[in-house]
Amino acid sequence: xxxxxxxxSNNLVAERLIDGxxxxxxxxxxxxxxxxIWENTIAKRRSEGKLQALKDLLGQKPLQGNVGIGxxxxxxxxxxxxxxxxxxxxxxxxxxxxxxxxxxxxxxNDLLKNGVxxxxxxxxxxxxxxxxxxxxxxxxPEVAVxxxxxxxxxxFALAIIFKDHPDVLIGARRGSPLVLGICENELFxxxxxxxxxxxxxxxxxxxxxxxxxxxxxDGFTYTIFNDEAWAPINRPVKHLNLATGAVSKGGYSxxxxxxxxxxxxxxxxxxxxxxxxxxxxxxxxxxxxxxxxHIRIRLIACGSSYYASLTxxxxxxxxxxxxxxxxxxxxxxxxxxVLGKHDIFIFVSQSGETxxxxxxxxxAKAKGCVTLALVNVPESSMTRTADHHILTLAGPEIGxxxxxxxxxxxxxxxxxxxxxxxxxKTIDTVSVHLGELLHVPKLVAQVLQDVSLFDExxxxxxxxxxxxFIGRGTNYPIALEGALKLKEISYxxxxxxxxxxxxxxxxxxxxxxxxxxxxxxxxxxxxxTSSNIQEVATRGAPIIILTDNPAFTVNCPEFHKILLPxxxxxxxxxxxxxxxxxxxxxxxxxxGTDVDQPRNLAKSVTVE
Numbered sequence: 001x002x003x004x005x006x007x008x009s010n011n012l013v014a015e016r017l018i019d020g021x022x023x024x025x026x027x028x029x030x031x032x033x034x035x036x037i038w039e040n041t042i043a044k045r046r047s048e049g050k051l052q053a054l055k056d057l058l059g060q061k062p063l064q065g066n067v068g069i070g071x072x073x074x075x076x077x078x079x080x081x082x083x084x085x086x087x088x089x090x091x092x093x094x095x096x097x098x099x100x101x102x103x104x105x106x107x108x109n110d111l112l113k114n115g116v117x118x119x120x121x122x123x124x125x126x127x128x129x130x131x132x133x134x135x136x137x138x139x140x141p142e143v144a145v146x147x148x149x150x151x152x153x154x155x156f157a158l159a160i161i162f163k164d165h166p167d168v169l170i171g172a173r174r175g176s177p178l179v180l181g182i183c184e185n186e187l188f189x190x191x192x193x194x195x196x197x198x199x200x201x202x203x204x205x206x207x208x209x210x211x212x213x214x215x216x217x218d219g220f221t222y223t224i225f226n227d228e229a230w231a232p233i234n235r236p237v238k239h240l241n242l243a244t245g246a247v248s249k250g251g252y253s254x255x256x257x258x259x260x261x262x263x264x265x266x267x268x269x270x271x272x273x274x275x276x277x278x279x280x281x282x283x284x285x286x287x288x289x290x291x292x293x294h295i296r297i298r299l300i301a302c303g304s305s306y307y308a309s310l311t312x313x314x315x316x317x318x319x320x321x322x323x324x325x326x327x328x329x330x331x332x333x334x335x336x337x338v339l340g341k342h343d344i345f346i347f348v349s350q351s352g353e354t355x356x357x358x359x360x361x362x363x364a365k366a367k368g369c370v371t372l373a374l375v376n377v378p379e380s381s382m383t384r385t386a387d388h389h390i391l392t393l394a395g396p397e398i399g400x401x402x403x404x405x406x407x408x409x410x411x412x413x414x415x416x417x418x419x420x421x422x423x424x425k426t427i428d429t430v431s432v433h434l435g436e437l438l439h440v441p442k443l444v445a446q447v448l449q450d451v452s453l454f455d456e457x458x459x460x461x462x463x464x465x466x467x468x469f470i471g472r473g474t475n476y477p478i479a480l481e482g483a484l485k486l487k488e489i490s491y492x493x494x495x496x497x498x499x500x501x502x503x504x505x506x507x508x509x510x511x512x513x514x515x516x517x518x519x520x521x522x523x524x525x526x527x528x529t530s531s532n533i534q535e536v537a538t539r540g541a542p543i544i545i546l547t548d549n550p551a552f553t554v555n556c557p558e559f560h561k562i563l564l565p566x567x568x569x570x571x572x573x574x575x576x577x578x579x580x581x582x583x584x585x586x587x588x589x590x591x592g593t594d595v596d597q598p599r600n601l602a603k604s605v606t607v608e
Contacts (some may be wrong), residue, residue, distance in 0.1 A: 014062065017070035018034065021072050026396070030075050034058075037068070039064075046332065048082055049080075068430040084121055090132040095160050099174075110128050123470075149172060150467070171206065180206060180214075180222060201241065204237050208237065227336075248261070256489070267404075267444060271396070271438055274411070278433075282422060291423045295344065298345045301328075302325075305406075307478070319418055339364065343370070347361045348413070350394075351375070355433070376393075377599075392412050443571060444574055451586070457560055468515070469519070473523070475576055482517065482519070483495055499532040500528065522549035522568055547562075562579060
């Protein structure tokens, strides 16, 4: 969600600001802009829409300058227009901002009373004017920023440049990630280290409340302060090994399709990091004891990660016999949760920067609970905050709608549940189940061998307005994930229900124009799910069944069956996830929507 880039250099920075923003496109955005200082003037270029529009504008009106800031904006306060695009500036100062200034209206009202004229609808502009007022009083950039930060409430990251101080770049972090990139002859700011990878692999992750003052005089220097005491503080410098080339689509029409097809490999990479293939035993090495009698697992997540956690609840309770609760991170803090001394908190996030999940993690840490982060980004805020972490080895995921990161989360959670079962000695067949998990990549590859049926089905679904999904057991959360994927990228209204809940209200939605997609592996609950499907079919709804039962059929006006590989209760969710991902992708493809960057969505949600 939004992306920041900043460069302080002896060389021209405009083109590299654009390059850095292009590496942040995966986060989701609806406008973009950059600003530099040249010949004692702050110059801006901003545009609505995709980054290409900004590139075209710069081709017509180039920018000079060797200090600058850039931004990709995901609209929160004010629509995605040119006037609301970042950077925002006065004659003296320019700012880019991720996050939300929660008390912006009060600050804006005070500024309006003092005659300040606002040019946008954003909360960001109050930051610009507060700094500008301090500069007008003759205060230094450092003091102006310090006084302004003391007035701001909310979660945010800022990058700031100053007309009268072209050798200064300031960054501030409060709740939203910001990384300092260090090079002998340049300094950088970025929303993540990957944006800076072409120029430096030497980075410093700003912590909560940090402010970095970057200067160019006799060389390039930086000082990090904490905004509470405003005293210099040391932060560790890390040497990374990040890919410096731009991630390509590799011949696929979209990043999302490429990432769907990468799943056999990413699942294999993730599972082999967790399971010894020869002995079929767990490689997980955590100083966490799952064997306690009164232990309870608390899974906290948002979005697709929440659905992965719902799936894991079945595994922890079925195999490890541990009571497991799953909470939406965005709601967790509001119920004043009861945190037990035997609770093990597992926080699931792709980016490791999700604001609600990170806030829940901080709450659990403050209460002295054991915390484990399950993330896809090694140096994320959550990996650095939690007591322990496990990485999903999905690699960079560019498509906003998660695919390979989601199945990697499922793989880790399933392996972790079986690891807990081995500690607790609750089942005698842990090695058998771990061996079964190791076959998952091959099964997912079989699903993807021939996607023509998904393509045909996508053409049919692209003409609909509403779709229902149903599933039972671990496939109920997969039905939820399938509905989410479909609505995310095709903009078709989709809802998912536990199959047994159809009669408790949702069946009222059924009509001849509303297809039902049923996830129905031939398992112990197949007959019950079949009955639910029949109930819908008798009301004339189109039926789409995903199953490994070749004999199943339904007497209805429109029936589609996609036959999938034979599954078990442990591996079915992986097989059916690949299927619902393909359904969503091809439906969106036939609708002509922006598959990789769907409207209104952001990859990393860093606001509450």
